[in-house]
Amino acid sequence: MSTHSAVVTVGPGLPLAVHQVPTPVPTGDQIRVKNRWTASTPLDLHQADGGLLVQPPQILGDGVAGEVVEVGPEVSKLKVGDRVFGFCWRTQAEKAHQEYVVAPEYLFGKVPDGLSMQAAVTVPNNFVTAWHTFTKNFDFELPWPKPQEYVPKEKDVWILIWGGGSSVGQYVLQVLKWYGYTKIITTASMKHHQRLQAYGAAKCFDYRAVDVEQDIMGFLHTQASSGGIGYVLDCIGSAEGSVRPVAQLAKAGTRVAILLPVILKDAAEGVKPEYEMDVEKVADWADGVVVSGVRTHFYLDNKFLAEHLQPEIMPTLLSSGVIEPNDQIIVEGSTLLERAEKALSMLRNKQVSGARLVWRVSDE
Ligand SMILES: NC(=O)c1ccc[n+]([C@@H]2O[C@H](COP(=O)([O-])OP(=O)(O)OC[C@H]3O[C@@H](n4cnc5c(N)ncnc54)[C@H](OP(=O)(O)O)[C@@H]3O)[C@@H](O)[C@H]2O)c1
Known part of the structure; x- marks a missing residue:
């Protein structure tokens, strides 16, 4: 051979x-x-x-x-x-x-x-991750082909994408925008805010700001009929850098998905990183928060996505300019x-x- x-x-x-x-x-x-x-x-x-x-x-x-x-x-x-x-x-x-x-x-x-x-x-990997997370962890429909005049049933609920500047976050925002979701907020470095707004974020927050959680809650209080955050996707999975603030923002009824693994200790030269796969353990979640870990490696369990996501949906959305x-x-x-x-x-x-x-x- x-x-x-x-x-x-x-x-x-x-x-x-x-x-x-x-x-x-x-x-x-x-x-x-x-x-x-x-x-x-x-x-x-x-x-x-x-x-x-x-x-x-x-x-x-x-x-x-x-x-x-x-x-x-x-x-x-x-x-x-x-x-x-x-x-x-x-x-x-x-x-x-x-x-x-x-x-x-x-x-x-x-x-x-x-x-x-x-x-x-x-x-491919993070486009698939975006699709898998919202259909599997959050039960969003993301119908394909998208019907004309499609209106998502979660359109009035705020969605927080923690770490919108990440590769995953960028594909998530672009996909949600195309399906008509408008109540999306995200955290990222300031230098990425303009791009993420173009990708569909209604408002961006600097994740390094000391009071970023208060900034987010303050913004939501200014919004008419805001019932808080319905869905949070943590694209970073850092125990301290993202899971901790996300746990402060999530209230009863919020659905949280975290991209696994949760990073307890970052890799560095000569430093062995540490991880946790059980998302329940990594924060003190408020009663009624539904938290799950994302494992994109299981996307093939969805027969429709197995057949259509990479061969058809991914190239179509790229060539039509929906996704960059x-x-x-x-x-x-x-x-x-x-x-x-x-x-x-x-x-x-x-x-x-x-x-x-x-x-x-x-x-x-
Ligand atoms: N389990 C799964 O199915 C699955 C699938 C895909 C990815 N993942 C995991 O998801 C994580 C992200 O993957 P990726 O490929 O999207 O990463 P990436 O693009 O390499 O992420 C880097 C970005 O994260 C931002 N960032 C870092 N710390 C942050 C924080 N505390 N808050 C907000 N933003 C922060 C950085 O922003 P600045 O540079 O602006 O600071 C940078 O732009 C990785 O741990 C990966 O292994 C898991």
Whole structure:
């Protein structure tokens, strides 16, 4: 069997390594993709430094953009030469920080004409996260196709997106705006406020302000018929930086979803991060608050989303301009390993703000 290079974590806090791994021949509905661009995300840091949900040696990454080079016998929608992008994570063959990725075609969409692969690769994992969170954790309908004159039933309820400047937050805002949600507030650094308002936030708050919780409550009191906050999505999952203020704002009846893991201690040079997966434990929630953790890895349980989200909804909303990709920071380096290590170091040192780290997988 032929082999190719893959970036693996060999143990928590250890330097990454490049291994030669088998290049499987696609079977059934699988395609083989020559992976051109990938992204490094906080999950890569959680796994490399914290050993979260990994069994080393494990290939990292879950965002792929490249060309189809081989198809299995049951593939019906994609063909050799198509430019595709996708969120793939379940097996070593599907993971993204490697030269070839083999996965079923339903985990990919076609990159819209005119969109670069480096921009496209910022989209899949957190676009899927946005959709999964609101349909699964909050039971929002997000009907597809969207009926003309669609009015969401939660339109009069305030929604707080904590951390709207994050990659997830940016896709969430854009999707909710398109469905007609207008009562959305968000927290982010001031430098991101203008963009987030364009993405649909009615009001942005500086999360670093000492009294940010009071600022938010004060704003809601000025709003006619405000019944408080109905839904809170914590896009950050920092025990101190987001969960604590969110717990102060959530009252009986508020539904809170937190992107897992909850970070108890941040990764840093020489510091092993600490995580908690039980969201009930991480704050003193008021009676009647309904809190849940988000696990996007389960989105395929929804058969409709499994079939339509990446192949159809994601490229359609991108090509029609409803969604724009995250800004990209291109991570340079002369080897695959150098680029992967540098990206991880930038995540560790919190050098990512309102953008996604992307890098070339292929040296060709
Ligand atoms: N469980 C799941 O299904 C799932 C899925 C996707 C993501 N996640 C997790 O969700 C988290 C976010 O992922 P991501 O890819 O969206 O991250 P990201 O884009 O890398 O997040 C960085 C952004 O977060 C902002 N930020 C940091 N601390 C903040 C705080 N206390 N309040 C408000 N904003 C803050 C930063 O803003 P400034 O630079 O302006 O300070 C920066 O723009 C990660 O921990 C990730 O692992 C989980």
